[in-house]
Amino acid sequence: MNTDQRREGVGRFGPGYRFRWAQAIIRLRRFPIVAGTILSLILLMGLIGPYVAPHDPRGGELKDSLLPPVWLDGGSGEYLLGTDRFGRDMFSRLVAGARISLMVSFSTVLAAAAIGTVLGIAAAQFGGIVDSLIMRLVDILLGFPLILIAIVVAVVLGPSLQNVILLIAFTVWGGYARLIRGEVLSIRERDFVAAARICGAPWHRIMFVHLFPNIVPILTVLATLQLGNIIILESSLSYLGVGIPPPTPAWGLMISDGRDYVVDAWWISVVPGVAILLTVMSMNLFGDWLRDTVDPFQRQARR
Amino acid sequence: MTRLITWRVFQAAVVIWAVGSIVFLLSRVAGDPTELMINEYYQDQQAEADYIRAKLGLDKPLYQQYWLFVRDLAQGDLGVSYRRGVPVNQLIRERLPSTLQLTGVVFVFVVVVGIALGVASATSRGTLYEPLLKMFAVIGQAVPNFWAGIVGIWIFAVILGWFPVAGKGGPQHYVLPVLVLGTSALAGMMRLVRASMLDSLNSEYIKLAQAKGVSRFKVVWKHALRNSITVALSYAGLLIAGLATGAIITETVFAWPGIGSLAIDSFRSRDFPVIQGVVIFFTIIYVGVNLAVDVLYIYVDPRIRYR
Numbered sequence: 202m203n204t205d206q207r208r209e210g211v212g213r214f215g216p217g218y219r220f221r222w223a224q225a226i227i228r229l230r231r232f233p234i235v236a237g238t239i240l241s242l243i244l245l246m247g248l249i250g251p252y253v254a255p256h257d258p259r260g261g262e263l264k265d266s267l268l269p270p271v272w273l274d275g276g277s278g279e280y281l282l283g284t285d286r287f288g289r290d291m292f293s294r295l296v297a298g299a300r301i302s303l304m305v306s307f308s309t310v311l312a313a314a315a316i317g318t319v320l321g322i323a324a325a326q327f328g329g330i331v332d333s334l335i336m337r338l339v340d341i342l343l344g345f346p347l348i349l350i351a352i353v354v355a356v357v358l359g360p361s362l363q364n365v366i367l368l369i370a371f372t373v374w375g376g377y378a379r380l381i382r383g384e385v386l387s388i389r390e391r392d393f394v395a396a397a398r399i400c401g402a403p404w405h406r407i408m409f410v411h412l413f414p415n416i417v418p419i420l421t422v423l424a425t426l427q428l429g430n431i432i433i434l435e436s437s438l439s440y441l442g443v444g445i446p447p448p449t450p451a452w453g454l455m456i457s458d459g460r461d462y463v464v465d466a467w468w469i470s471v472v473p474g475v476a477i478l479l480t481v482m483s484m485n486l487f488g489d490w491l492r493d494t495v496d497p498f499q500r501q502a503r504r
Numbered sequence: 505m506t507r508l509i510t511w512r513v514f515q516a517a518v519v520i521w522a523v524g525s526i527v528f529l530l531s532r533v534a535g536d537p538t539e540l541m542i543n544e545y546y547q548d549q550q551a552e553a554d555y556i557r558a559k560l561g562l563d564k565p566l567y568q569q570y571w572l573f574v575r576d577l578a579q580g581d582l583g584v585s586y587r588r589g590v591p592v593n594q595l596i597r598e599r600l601p602s603t604l605q606l607t608g609v610v611f612v613f614v615v616v617v618g619i620a621l622g623v624a625s626a627t628s629r630g631t632l633y634e635p636l637l638k639m640f641a642v643i644g645q646a647v648p649n650f651w652a653g654i655v656g657i658w659i660f661a662v663i664l665g666w667f668p669v670a671g672k673g674g675p676q677h678y679v680l681p682v683l684v685l686g687t688s689a690l691a692g693m694m695r696l697v698r699a700s701m702l703d704s705l706n707s708e709y710i711k712l713a714q715a716k717g718v719s720r721f722k723v724v725w726k727h728a729l730r731n732s733i734t735v736a737l738s739y740a741g742l743l744i745a746g747l748a749t750g751a752i753i754t755e756t757v758f759a760w761p762g763i764g765s766l767a768i769d770s771f772r773s774r775d776f777p778v779i780q781g782v783v784i785f786f787t788i789i790y791v792g793v794n795l796a797v798d799v800l801y802i803y804v805d806p807r808i809r810y811r
Contacts, residue, residue, distance in 0.1 A: 341519055344742055345790065346749040349783045352771050356779060357530045433648045437753055440650045441768060456651050460757070463658045471658065474651035482646035 231493065236486035243480050247303040250296035255279075258297035258450040261288035267466045283468045285458055291472055294450040298473060301451045302480065305366055306431040310424045312370035317377020318420070322408055324378065325385035336382070339375035347372045347434060348441065355443035365444050369434055373427065380423055384416045418495045426488035429481035436477055452477050512798050516791045521574070523787045527780045528573050532566065560584075582781035587773050592781035596763060602672055603755070603762030607747045609678055610686045614743060618690050619729070619736055622697025626705065627724055637694070644691030649750060653684040653757035670759040685754040689743055696739050700732035707731075734801070741797035745790045 251258075265288040269276045276283060282291035324335040351368055358364055388394065389412065397411050436453030438444030445451040452473040459469030538556045557563045561572055576583065582592040625637040660680060661669040667679050704710065705728050713727050752764035759765065763782060770778035 337515070344745045344794070346745060346752075346786055348749045348752050349767075349786055352767060352779055353527060353530055353783060356771060356774060356776065357533055429646060433646075436648050437650055440648075441753065441756060441771075443771065453648070453650075456648075456654060460654055463654060464662050467658050467662075470651070470654045474648065474655065477648055477651065478643075478646050481648075482642060485642065485646060 233486040233490050236483035239479050240483040243299050246296050246299040254293035254296045256290035256293040258294040259448045263288050270468050282472050285469045297450040298452045302432050305435045306428045309366050309369045309431050313374040314377050316374040318381050321378035321381025325382045339378050343375040351438050351443040360446045362445055388412050388415050422492045422495050425491050429484035516795045519791050524577050524784050527783050531776050583777040585778050587775040592778050599763045599766045610682050614686050614689045618693025619697050621694045626698045626701035641691045641695055644687050649684050650753045650757050656680045681754050681758045685750045696735050700735040704728040704731045741793055744793045748786045
């Protein structure tokens with residue numbers, strides 16, 4: 202077996218993948234530094250936030266309600282970003298909210314990727330009616346107004362953190378199924394798969410040992426690009442009251458709390474919104490960078 | 505071709521039936537609504553409850569209720585509100601014009617401005633506009649639109665006083681809701697048209713047109729855009745479904761008296777028939793629009809017709 206064949210057989214990150222320093226440095230130079238920094242700060246907030254928050258994010262002093270942030274008249278160093286109508290510290294709630302947003306987005310992406318991978322592989326492997334049924338379902342679900350399902354679920358089962366995660370996962374898995382199906386169909390035609398088949402490997406071994414590792418990089422890219430969308434979806438649901446129930450410090454809920462106080466206490470709505478904006482923007486930029494790094498072909502096609 | 509369209513229509517009907525059935529089953533899981541409706545001052549509570557159950561058909565076995573539901577659905581009857589005692593159809597009919605006016609304006613805004621900006625950004629490579637348009641696309645994707653609405657109210661209604669805070673009225677009432685509902689869709693439309701225009705502008709027939717001496721304007725807006733219009737068309741289809749979702753949020757933020765705020769009001773008062781009716785109504789819109797786009801595609805793109 203000559204070198205070319207071996208390299209062809211192992212995909213983008215297999216043992217035959219040659220790491221090239223020059224290319225790696227060029228890629229690193231394009232790393233979005235600002236976005237990366239913001240993202241690591243938010244991840245840090247999510248990890249250690251609840252232990253360093255100066256106040257209880259769920260309870261407050263009513264006498265301290267609607268205090269402005271420290272840089273405005275009447276603000277104090279005790280409440281850096283002010284307080285909401287129940288006198289809860291905005292900064293503590295913001296920090297605690299980072300954990301909620303990250304938890305929802307990461308677990309949703311994991312769940313959606315799991316469902317999508319299994320069904321995508323099933324669609325590619327079995328073809329025929331299974332394939333058309335699954336892909337038709339994907340077509341319908343991907344565009345279906347999630348909020349409608351969320352309202353029905355919230356009425357029937359009541360709003361909760363788990364329901365939000367399951368609900369969003371249920372509507373976004375289609376993207377993964379579509380991607381995996383396409384990748385499986387194209388990789389399956391390659392020589393190393395044919396070789397495995399000739400050696401008598403059963404289909405599930407071919408799927409999970411030979412095909413799946415080749416899909417992981419592109420799967421990671423899609424997952425990263427989806428994290429931000431899911432944060433926006435979750436905050437919209439929470440804003441409407443069909444997502445995460447109060448008094449959990451979710452960013453969407455905080456914005457909704459401030460809706461009626463825009464005139465007197467604008468910071469209640471504005472501050473968590475800025476947090477969402479920065480988080481989602483950094484996640485998207487990071488995802489773009491990851492896609493360009495993992496899949497240089499797409500970059501060339503895109504420009 | 506007729507067979508293809510018939511098949512699509514059948515699929516659309518199946519989706520509406522499936523969504524309707526799921527919502528029906530969930531509504532029965534949600535519990536007995538009679539408690540919500542009994543007047544506390546009524547003497548004989550049990551008789552009252554029985555009367556309401558009989559009136560709503562809740563005393564019949566489940567399969568009969570389901571049959572009645574499917575029969576009514578097929579006739580376009582969405583039931584009666586628990587809270588308001590009014591047919592859901594009537595509620596939707598009252599609210600529909602407001603929602604249509606808002607989403608209609610947004611739709612035109614997104615399609616016209618989105619295509620224009622997309623073309624502009626595809627042809628403005630290397631100019632000053634490009635980074636601006638790119639920045640707009642990056643931020644537009646990351647802003648939750650309900651928050652943009654609140655910030656818009658804060659800046660333009662509370663601080664500057666240019667536009668009203670909420671509600672429906674003259675043209676100035678439309679500015680903020682339209683911008684809020686339209687911005688993220690605008691960014692999406694712009695990106696798609698841009699990508700597709702870049703492809704089109706690179707192709708051989710454009711070089712031919714240029715070589716023949718066709719003016720730059722005509723090459724861009726006629727030859728290239730014409731090929732990119734299918735992309736815009738299919739996105740416009742998705743857009744209508746997305747606007748349905750967006751309308752729920754935007755109408756809630758701006759207290760706009762449309763179907764979206766009807767859905768949220770009914771959610772807050774646990775008025776299940778209205779929720780069910782709105783969900784089915786939006787499903788019909790969503791499925792109908794997708795069907796229309798599919799059929800349009802068959803006409804616009806000959807490759808599908810002859811497959």
